[in-house]
Every structure is written in C-alpha cells, then in structure tokens.
Amino acid sequence: MMRFAYHAAALRRSVLVLAMVLAFGVMKLPGERALFVQHRQLHFRGVEFNLDLREQLGQLGFIAALSGFRSIVADVLFIQAHVAWERTEWSRVLLLFRQVTTLQPRAILFWDMAAWHMAWNASVAAMNDRTQPRLALRVKAQREYFALGKDFLERGIKNNPEKPQLYETLARLYKEKYKDHASASEFFAKAAALPGAPGYEKRFAAYELSYCEGREREAYQRLRQLYDAGENERLPTLITRLKFLEQKLNIAQDQRIPDEGR
C-alpha cells in the first residue's frame, strides 16, 4: 500500500513537472518567435536545413551545421575549394563554393571568390583548354563559366542586398566579360547608392555609360556633374571621357572644360 502511494506521488510529481515544462514552453514561444522574426529581417538564419543541404554537405557536415557550427564547416569547405583551385579542378571548385555559399550566405567574401573563380579563372582555363580542339566548344564552356559567376553574384546580392561589394563585382563582370557597358553602369550606380560604397562607384557608373551608344548625353551630364563637384573628382579618366563626349556631342566651346595645362 505504502509502495503504491509512493509511486502515485512520484507519478503525480512527474506529470506536474511535464505540465510546468509545457506551460513554460507556451510562455517562451512569443519571445522566441519575435527573435526569429527579427533574425529574418536582419537576414540572419539564411540557411534552410533541408534535404538539398543534406545531399550537398554529406552526413558529417550536415550534423556539424545542425549543431551550430555552420560557419566552421563553411570555412573548412572554403579551404578545400582553395586547394581544388590550386589543382585547377574546376568542377570541384564549383561544387564546394555552392556548399560554402549555401552555408554562409551572408559572407560577401565567399560569393565574391566563387564568382571570381568561375568568371575569371575557370573561364580563362576553358578557353585555353588544349584537350578541346574545337574553338566553338571552348567559347561555349567559357560562356557557361561567365554565367556561373553571374549566377553566384546575383544570388549573393539577393542574400545581401544592402552591401555594395557584390554589385560592384557584378558591374565588373558585365564590363570585362560581357562588354555590356549599360548593365555595368547600372550596377556601379546601384553600388554607389548604397551606404558604405567607395567614392569611385559613381565615377565608374558614369564612365561605363559614356561607352553606351545613344546614351552619350546622359553620360555627359553625369560626368560634368562630377567634374563640377570639385578637384577631387577631376581625375585623368574623367577628363578624357568628358572631352571625348564634348567632341562627340558638339558642346559649345564656352561650355567645355578647360584643356589641361592651360
């Protein structure tokens, strides 16, 4: 009888503890949710733990990422990607950078490096690939690597819309790889509009616009505005482009900028 009473009391106490834990769970829920929402607004917790990530990372990496060590896993994979790059194993570089950027989508550096490896390094390697005798296929491979670099940058911007660095890299990609000056100008301008952007972004946007057929007037106005902003902006490239546009647009002599040395 005593034994039964003892067990009943223990059971009552266990049920009571469980009820208290659940009540505490209900109490903590609004606080947890509020923090979760704030994290999302600040673009924290950009990683979704799903089967795609599991397949990409492998079991061990996935467990490590689950236990709150995703940035360390990302670093290890980044170092592996660096080694793969030194060995010019481009497919592996691509695979590893996909994993790295999935795990650390807020690290600008990883998106930037991924795009640089694809659009600048792998694309050149593809063009110089001696095992591929057909030029058309080499060009095709090169264009594919450009597209991969562009894709990394676009996804990087989507994850970090407030940082100017990736807009600038995308502008450089358009300028150097696609020779698309209009898009380059657009992304330099987007970078310039963001807080923390270097002062040259605005100039670069105007330079790129000056190469666009049909947009010379707009480019001239922007360059002139920069020129009038003061001595600091009157750099050699700006003066050269401005003079070129003055000539092209037949700007009146009295409105032109003075020649250097005069």
Added chain:
Amino acid sequence: MSNETAAITRHRAFSVARVFAITTNTLTELTRLKVFYVLLIFALLLIGSSIFMARLTFQQEFQILKDVSLGAMSIFTSLLAIVATARLIPQDLEDRTVYTILAKPVPRFEYIVGKLTGVLLLLAISTLVMSAMFLAVLYIREQAVLHETLRQMSAAPREQIDDALRAVRSSALNIDIFPGIVIIYLKACLLAALTLFVSTFATTNIFTIVVMVFIYFIGHLQATAREYWLQEHSTGWITHSFLALVALIFPDLQTFNLVDDIVVGAAIPLGLFAKTAVLGIFYTTIYTLLATFVFYGKEL
C-alpha cells in the same frame, strides 16, 4: 529565550552566505577536475592554432581565424557546461556530501542555486581565458598584417595607405564580437541550468550527458519544428502534436548562434542583443526553478 530558540529565529529562509559557501566549494571542486583542464587546453590550442590555419588574403584569414576561435569557444563552453553540471548531484549523492549539507538547515533551493552558480563561475572563467587568448591571437595577426601592408605600400600615396590600413583594421576586430561572446556564455549558462534540471531526475551522469547531447541537437532544430508547427501545414495530427511538443519542450538554441553572422561583418543591434540576453536569462532561471522543484521531491 533559550539558545536553541535564538538559533532558530536567527536562521534565515535564504542566505547569500550559505549559497556563497556552496558556490566556492563547487568551484574549487570543479577546478580540481582534470576534464576542465583538458577541455580548456584543447580550446586554447585550437584558438592558438587558428593563426596558422589559412594564410590566404587578410580578409579570408581573419574570417577563418574568428570562425574557428568563436566556434571553439562555443563548443568548449557548451561541453564544459554539460559535463561539469551532469556530475554535480550524482557525485554529491555518491560521496554522501549532499546528506551532510542538507542535514544542516540549508534549503534545497540554496543548494541548487549554489551548485549552479559554481558552474556559472567556472564557465565565466573559461570564457574569459578563451576570449583573452582569442583577442591576443587576433591582435598579433592584425599587427603582422598591418606591418606587411605598410611595407608593401611604402611607395603609395598617404591616402591609399590609410584606406588599406582601415580595411585591415575593420576586417580584424569588430566591436560586435563582444556581444557575440556574451551570448556564447549565456548559451552555456542555459545548458548548465538545463543539465542540472535533467540531472535531478537522472540516475547516472552518463544518462544526463547523453540526454543533453540529444537536447543540444534538437535545440538547434527547434526553430524549424516550431515554424513548421505554427505555419499550420496540412500534416496529420500526429506530426502536428510531435512538432508542438518539440517546440514547447526544447529551447531554441539557434537563437544564440549570433557569431555565425558576426564573423561575416553583420552588426548586432542593441535591441536584438538585449532580447537574446533576456531570453537566455529567462531560460536559465526557469530551468533552475524546475530543477529545484524536482529536487524538493527527491527522496534523499
């Protein structure tokens, strides 16, 4: 009034001095443990070795150094919190110390609070030692990179040199690292309180450690389960109830992983830091109260 009655009237329901005595004893006991030194030395070695890990560009190097060091701090403080707390009550029961203490007019609440405070002090000391090591390593690397930059750019204009040095400094130490370290400590405090709660009904410390390892993993997934549950996806009632249980029973440990974003340069708003800290303190307090409640009902 007899002496006995006077002693009873002098006895207070809660005494800081008694809690302090239990705390200092617990701390002394824990600092004598080999496992504490092994964990601390491993953490310090890992933090120290991060200096040699990746000599890439300085941004990459600093990011990896911070990732590894803060990751090491996070894992070792969590491990220490679990391992050190799991043995407290079972060890006292085995050594029969608990009977000696509780035979005196020491309420069980004071015993639990004293024990936990001892662990929290140990965690604070470990966090401080690891932080000092981490900051020293970061400072040494920062100075080396600054000197290297100055050497490489000696012929460049002053403005460019200043820009480069500013870039190095901003990549190395940012002020948000400090709230990140505080949050790592609070996460360890939470785990210590939760371990104490589990150990009040566990029979062995191995059981406590195993349960805590599971809680640690589930805690990092709790947010996913909670959001899935609250978004009311069309799942069956079994899944729905299971997700609700996970969301209500386990703490959201992912909330305390701010360092992942801090190392990539994200700024932590004061409001977010304060809310996270309050949540951590709230969890710790509640788990301590629950531990006390279970401990009061324990047959000793």
